[in-house]
Amino acid sequence: MRVEPAAERRQSGVRPPRIDARALPLHLDVQLFSSGLGAGITRPPGCAVSPQPLIGPPRLLPAWQPNWAPVKSIGVAFAESPVADNPGPDKTFRVPELVPQPSSRAKPPLREKARPKRTRISVPTDALSITDRLFYLLQPPIETLLSGQELVMPFEPFPFQYHGIAWLFSQASALLADEMGLGKTMQAISALRLLMRSGQIRSVLLICPKPLITNWQRELQLWAEEIPVVAIEGPSDRRRMLWEMPNAPVKVANYELLVRDLEMIGEDDFPAFDLLILDEAQRIKNRDSRTNQAARSLKRHRSWALTGTPIENRPSEFVSLLEFLGAVPDHSVTDIRQLNRLAKTYVLRRTKDRVLKDLPPRLDRDELLELTPAQQTAYVTAEKEGIVRLGELGESITIQHVFELVLRLKQICNYDPLTGQSCKMDRLAAEIEEISESGGKAILFSQWTRSLDWMNQKLQHYRPLIYHGAIPSSRRDAVLEQFQHDPDCPLLLMSYGVGAVGLNLQFAGYVFLYDRWWNPAVEDQAINRAHRIGQQNPVLVTKFICRDTIEERIDKVLQQKRELFQAVLGDSEVSNASLSLNAQDIFGLFDLKAGQGDQLRTITPPPAGKD
Incomplete structure (x- = not known):
């Protein structure tokens, strides 16, 4: 706005407006909002009005800045505007810059902003009572639950991730089998966070491979900073102290420690976990392994399994996961059609080509x-000598003999050792x-x-x-x-x-x-x-x-x-x-037949160590 000098105002004959100070409020009403840590889901925040003087030294307003959530100042509004007296019946005080000018062409109507899709929490199949069903039916959309001021998200999840969070939230037994790279970790953390906020769970045990413990701690810090987490490690006496630590609702341990400390956490007086999560759950694919038995024997109220590969060799491995979830009795035998029906209830799987259309290809x-000349010579010699040795073994040939030849040939394909x-x-x-x-x-x-x-x-x-x-x-x-x-x-x-x-x-x-x-x-x-x-x-x-x-x-x-x-x-x-390859496949590489007991036995590769 242009302000005219006093001389120009006198020449124009326009009197400046007079402000009646008596019409101005001498205090400012400030609204203070607050809500408890556990009330973000169940009720709106409380509101208080505090009058603050506009004249004189300002008072300090109460402030609270948590280390896990930003507090934003949205704005300040005055209750009343200043009142200017009329400069005269024949003169109208105008500010030209503020007078709206008529447009020569009509403006197009504003297009209504598309409403974002809301993800409702579905009622689980095992919720039979009216109370349980109403609990899920009356929940607000998952986007609303995750957008409260105390539930800060580092970035906006994808729609399919919202669906996964809502699905896990309502499931006592769940296998999240999304393809690798779709954020199974984030979905599990967000779901357990909501369950804790709503008071449905208070203790969580997360089991993962040892190299992933640091990654889980980092992701929990990113997606649920307010939840204390402890990693179970160290000697036996220290681990017992960590297992019994009451102020750490989320405990993280590796599969080896689970087996080692099973007697400790499997004692009758040791409380059951509200939620047990197995990451890379294909580690329990062998139902007769100690790892599988330890996982199934843990006392818990909810069971989640995370893996992008629920089947690695045979359908029985998928059955082992269903047994852990309590979906089928132990050592049950099911056919492909039964497994497909069970998968529709207990398994949620999405692939990148379906849900991430914008992901780079x-x-x-x-x-x-073509092998180099030296590689070709070494390869042909090793293959001929190996096949001759296998032929000499006759009926005593085992999968290990054939496997050793395969490994030797694969190593020569990498480089000639000489x-x-x-x-x-x-x-x-x-x-x-x-x-x-x-x-x-x-x-x-x-x-x-x-x-x-x-x-x-x-x-x-x-x-x-x-x-x-x-x-x-x-x-x-x-x-x-x-x-x-x-x-x-x-x-x-x-x-x-x-x-x-x-x-x-x-x-x-x-x-x-x-x-x-x-x-x-x-x-x-x-x-x-x-x-x-x-x-x-x-x-x-x-x-x-x-x-x-x-x-x-x-x-x-x-x-x-x-x-x-x-x-x-x-x-x-x-x-x-x-x-993966089984024994019959390995024998078939050299036109050999596996023994009756070896045909479907899975090949166990050697550790990724020396070749």
Whole structure:
């Protein structure tokens, strides 16, 4: 607004407006809102009005700034506007800049903003009483529950994640089987957070692989900062103290400690957990294992299982998960149709191609390579000698004999142990040079740590980082931090054993499978460390396969073993199937027949150690 000088106002004859001070309120009404920690869901915040003087020293208003929630000042409004007396009947005081000017063309009507979709909490099938059903029916949408001022979310979840949170909230027995990279961890944390806020649960036990404990602590700090968390670790007396700690509602332990401390937490006077969560729940796929028995024997009121691969070899592994959930009796036998019906009740599975239309694509390419002359000579010699030895064994041949030959041939495909020649390394070096010059990041997976160490020496020019089981747990986070933030480290060498689960590496745009794992699900898990929520660019996945070798034969067998996963879970896409090789498949690689007792026995690969 333009203010006229006094001389100009006198010449124009327009008197300035006079403000009647008696018409002004001499105090300001301030509204203070507050709500209790446990009341964010059940009632609106309370409101108090405090008059504050406009003249004189201001009073201090009560303030509270928690360390887990930002407090925002939205605005201040005066109850009354100043009243200006009329400058005269013949003169009208105007401010030209504030007078609305007529428009020469009509403005289009404002379009109503589309209302966001609301996710209602469904009534679980086991809620039979009217009271239980009304409890879920009268709950507000999950978006409303998670948008309260005390439930701060680091970022807005996707609609399918809201659905997953609402589904877990209402389920006493649940298997969240989303494809890797869709945020199973976040959904589980948000659901247990709401359950705690509503008073339905007070104690949670989370079981996960040991390398993932740090990741879970970090995610709990991010998504539920107000919930105290303790990791069970240390000697026996310290672990007992941590197990009995009353002011830590969420306890995190690994599967090995669960078995070791079962007698301690399985005592009659030890209270039952309100919620037991198994992350990477495929660890209990063997119903006769000590891990499975320990998990099923724990006293709890709710059971959740998280895994992207509920079936790795046979339908019986899926049955083991259903037994943990209490969906079927122990050691029950069910057919495919029964499993499919049970999956519709207890399993929630989404794939990236269905729910993340905007996620950058994953581009797969199989690089068929020709062995170098030295590799070819070593491979042909090893294969011929191995087949002769298997023939000499006759009826005494076992799966272990055949497996040793397969491993030997796979190692030669990686590099010739005598000369160090490698068709894969020649191709990899050219790829890494281009990635490094463009400022990209690449992850490489291999089955053997010795192969990773060999590659580390060959690629020293690019300063690769190594992440495998021989690296102490205390140093692993530092390796990942350096890989993410150091522009001079374009390559991370990882073993399938420790790099295929629970890590977030979505800043990498290239993934190399230097050698193939026995189970395509493990390969998918490894790839999805990079191709997941948060990835901004397409992910190029390169699988090295040596032509006319055991690698090409294994690849063809794995391509034929994806239908059972689809039959049980009803997936329209079979690219994420998780069926590994069994003994019959391994024998078939050399046109041999497995013994009657070995035909369907699962192949157990050696640890990702020395080759």
